[in-house]
Amino acid sequence: MTINELQEEIIEDFExxxxxxxxxxxxxxxxxxxxxxxxxxKTDDNIIKGCQSIVWLHPFMDGDKIxxxxxxxxxxxxxxxxxxxxxxxxxxxxxxxxxxxxxIEKVGLAGHLAQTRSNGxxxxxxxxxxxxxxxxxxxxxx
Amino acid sequence: MLVxxxxxxxxxxxxxxxxxxRAEFPILDQDINGKKLVYFDNAATTQKPKVVIDAxxxxxxxxxxxxxRGIHHLAEKATSAFELSRKSIKDFINAESTEEVIFTYGTTxxxxxxxxxxxxxxxxxxxxxxxxxxxxxxxxxxxxxxCEEKGCVLKVxxxxxxxxxxxxxxxxxxSEKTKIVSVVYASNxxxxxxxxxxxxxxxxxxxxxTLVDAAQAMSHxxxxxxxxxxxxxxxxxxxxxxxxxxxxxYGKKDLLNKMPPWRGGGEMIKEVTFExxxxxxxxxxxxxxxxxxxxxxxxxxxIDFVNKLGKKNIADYENxxxxxxxxxxxxISGLKVVGKAKEKVSVLSxxxxxxxPQDIGVLLDQxxxxxxxxxxxxxxxxxxxxxxxxxxxxxAVYNTKEEIDRLAEGLEKAKRxxx
Numbered sequence: 173m174t175i176n177e178l179q180e181e182i183i184e185d186f187e188x189x190x191x192x193x194x195x196x197x198x199x200x201x202x203x204x205x206x207x208x209x210x211x212x213x214k215t216d217d218n219i220i221k222g223c224q225s226i227v228w229l230h231p232f233m234d235g236d237k238i239x240x241x242x243x244x245x246x247x248x249x250x251x252x253x254x255x256x257x258x259x260x261x262x263x264x265x266x267x268x269x270x271x272x273x274x275x276i277e278k279v280g281l282a283g284h285l286a287q288t289r290s291n292g293x294x295x296x297x298x299x300x301x302x303x304x305x306x307x308x309x310x311x312x313x314x
Numbered sequence: 315m316l317v318x319x320x321x322x323x324x325x326x327x328x329x330x331x332x333x334x335x336r337a338e339f340p341i342l343d344q345d346i347n348g349k350k351l352v353y354f355d356n357a358a359t360t361q362k363p364k365v366v367i368d369a370x371x372x373x374x375x376x377x378x379x380x381x382x383r384g385i386h387h388l389a390e391k392a393t394s395a396f397e398l399s400r401k402s403i404k405d406f407i408n409a410e411s412t413e414e415v416i417f418t419y420g421t422t423x424x425x426x427x428x429x430x431x432x433x434x435x436x437x438x439x440x441x442x443x444x445x446x447x448x449x450x451x452x453x454x455x456x457x458x459x460x461c462e463e464k465g466c467v468l469k470v471x472x473x474x475x476x477x478x479x480x481x482x483x484x485x486x487x488x489s490e491k492t493k494i495v496s497v498v499y500a501s502n503x504x505x506x507x508x509x510x511x512x513x514x515x516x517x518x519x520x521x522x523x524t525l526v527d528a529a530q531a532m533s534h535x536x537x538x539x540x541x542x543x544x545x546x547x548x549x550x551x552x553x554x555x556x557x558x559x560x561x562x563x564y565g566k567k568d569l570l571n572k573m574p575p576w577r578g579g580g581e582m583i584k585e586v587t588f589e590x591x592x593x594x595x596x597x598x599x600x601x602x603x604x605x606x607x608x609x610x611x612x613x614x615x616x617i618d619f620v621n622k623l624g625k626k627n628i629a630d631y632e633n634x635x636x637x638x639x640x641x642x643x644x645x646i647s648g649l650k651v652v653g654k655a656k657e658k659v660s661v662l663s664x665x666x667x668x669x670x671p672q673d674i675g676v677l678l679d680q681x682x683x684x685x686x687x688x689x690x691x692x693x694x695x696x697x698x699x700x701x702x703x704x705x706x707x708x709x710a711v712y713n714t715k716e717e718i719d720r721l722a723e724g725l726e727k728a729k730r731x732x733x
Contacts, residue, residue, distance in 0.1 A: 192347065192680045193731075200731055224688050225672045225702070245702065246670035247732055248677075 175267055178259045179275035186279040195280070196248070203250030206257075209243035220292060220299050225249050227292055231303040237262050238307055240300060252284060252293050260300050268304035273297060330627050336712045338363040338619075349682030352717045357502050357530060357661050357708035358686055359552045362616075369615035370557055373608045380604055382581065395611045400597070402614040403562050406621075407547065408538040413596040414570065416563040417605055421529040422452040424548030424563035425496070427600060428525055429456040431573040432546075433494065439465035441493040444522070446471040446479050446508070447698050448501040451691045453527045457496065471497070473698065477504040477653040485516055492522040499531035503690040503706065504653030505636075505661030507535065511542050518543065523569065529553055533710070534632060534659040536625045539564055555710075556616030557609035563600075570596050577602040628711045632660035635709040639718045643707075646725055648733075652704050660709035663690075666725070669732050671705045677728035683721055 173181075189195045213230040220227045225246035232239050240261040244250040259275065260268050276282055276293070284293040336342055339361045344351050353361060373395065379388035381396050400412045409415055418424040437443075443457045447470055454468075461468050469492075471484045488495075495517035500507050514524045525546040528537060532549040539547055546569070550561040565573075575582055575593050579602035584592040593599050620628065639662050643649055648667035666674060675687035688703040689696045696703055707721055 196677065196680060197731060225670050246672040248673050 175259055175263060175271045179273070179278075182255055182258065182275050183278045199251035199255075200247055201251070202254040203244075203247040203252075206243070206250050206254040209241050213241055214243065220295050224292070227253060227296060229253075229296065229299055229303075231300075231307075233307065234262075236264055238265055238268060238304055240303075242296075249292065252281070253296055256293075256296055256300065265304040265307040269301055269308065271301075330623060330631055330711065332631075332712065332714055335623070336714075338365070339712050340364060340367070342712060346682040346684070347680050352683040352713075352720050354707040354709065354713065354717070354721060355684045355686050356710035356713075357553070357690075357706065359558065360533060360555050360710050361712070362557070362612075363555055363619050365615040365619055366556055366612050370608045370612045373611050378608075381607055382598075392607060392611075395614070396605075396607055399610045399614045402617045403564075406537075406617050407564055408540050409564055410540060411567065414564055414567050416565065416570070416597045416600045417610055418548070418561045418563050419559050419606065420550040420552070420561035421527060421548045422456075424546075424561060425453055425525065425527065426456045427563055427576055428496075428546050428548075428565070429460045431576045431600075432523070432569065433457075433460040434464070435572075435574050437464050437466050437493050440491065441466045442469050442487075442489070442491045443467070443494045443496065444469045444471060444484070444487050444492055444517075445495075446484075446497050447473045448477065448479075448504055448506060448692060448695050449496075449498055450502055450527065450529070451693070452529075453496055453498060453525075454694070457494075466493075467491075470694075473506075475699075477501065477506045477655045479506075479508060479513075481509065481512065484513065488516055488520045488522070490520055492517065492520050494525065495522050496525040496527065498527040498529075499537070500528075500534065500659040500661075501653070501655075501692075501695075502530045502661065503692040503695055503704065504655060504663055505658035505708075506653060506655035507531070507657040507659060510544075514543055514545075530659060530661070533620065534625075534629050545569055551609065551613045551616060554613075554616055555619055557606075557612040560606050560609035560613060562613075567596065570600070573600075575599050575602075579603045581605075623711060631711060632709050632713075635713055635715065635718065636660040636662060638715050639707060639709065639721070642718055642722045643725065646722065646729070648729065649725070652699060652701070661706060662708065663704040663706045665701055665704055666729065669729070671703045673732050674705045674725065674728050677731055678721070678724045681720070681724045681727065683724050685721075 209228055214228050218228045218230050220229055225244055227244045227249060230241040240257050242253045242257055244253060341361050377388045377391040379392045381393040400415045403415045404412045443466055445453060457468055460466060469487045471479050473479050497508055497513055499510050510526060517524045523545045526544050528547050528549040533554045545566050547564040552558040582594050582599050582602040584594050643664060644651060650665050652663040652665055671687035675685060678685055686706045
């Protein structure tokens, strides 16, 4: 599926909820079901700066696709990062770089983007794009 | 009979009309995420009563002008209002003269001023500065910067598990090497009220100069700088129902006089030539550039507001809220209060088993309840307790027990969601 198709899927999922309770229960469930990251990846280098809770993000390549593993101490953040993984992980570097993540606003979580210092959603997106950029420039060098 | 009636009357006078007080804070009358706002982030900043908002906007609407050297009517009016605030602060903390009140942009600015002027001029290699474990970063970093530059040593007073400083340990740290003791009056993260009079008395015995970070204490505790024999005191207006970006440094006149100026520019000079500049008298020596006039004017309104209610009445009421909230929250299983000092201001920090503070903050926000989560700019303190952070509810005079009930319900709900 393309990044936009995946975003549409999330938007559809969120249409089921008409109150914050449902929405957050869903995000918390996503957080709880995100597989625990292996401790070896929980390095200082993998910590995303600008979040109130620690968020680890580990990228790796599989062919020409970038995959991400992520984890957080806070469950809601973990749910948010899980959505980002669903949308961005497993795509080509250019696709990640050019992705317009409109789903965040569509599902009513834009507030989390603004609160960079506490939730760090914007920092996570930025970091994922930075990795994509790094891979693109590596390819260019080759 | 008459005595009874008089007592009754005093009782009535001392009882605050909270509904009436709330009505003076326009911001409280709004819904957040569909629920009536509960504002429990007062230790970060208090809301502003209409009198303060009006004072600031009346200045801009009616007499905005640059102060001190203006020749025209508006400049005179603005200067008078500006200098009236200096007097309001002087009276509020019982300083000896208005020259001892320096306007700053807040507590942080004041501490930096002392570190960069007094500290740089009078401290030398090997001298020691004492702070406590519960200091805000703003009362740690300026001293670390000074220590790095001058080769001084920073010493830290330890605390016990309740969040009280270990006074004997403090006394052991003091020596003739101690030049500055800079301690918070009331902790923003724990609520602890430190025995500031005793701390100052001991510091003076070894000839050290004292700085009191009164950011958190100012709206709760009556402070008399002369009675406490405080050398320097810093506070921020915005935690005292006043405007943001404005605060003051109090310093004893002889200390301020011997300190070199810090920022150079207009206002702080007497005469400038390209060869040499002579500096202005106190307090202007430390006030370079056009100050934050509007917000300085606003502080008078804030102080009047507090005086009208009476600091003791405010403290009594807030204490009642703190007791109520402590009981209410401690009844929630898995919740642990962090900071059980003997004497506290209305700050209630807590952690919940298996739950990250950030998750609590997000879910309370969804219910219209504003608290603060995280390390509260006191990372070493959090390390002392072995925690990443806390959730903190802090109460002001306009808060109510009903709001605390909503916090307790909100926390139960958050717990159901997260566990």
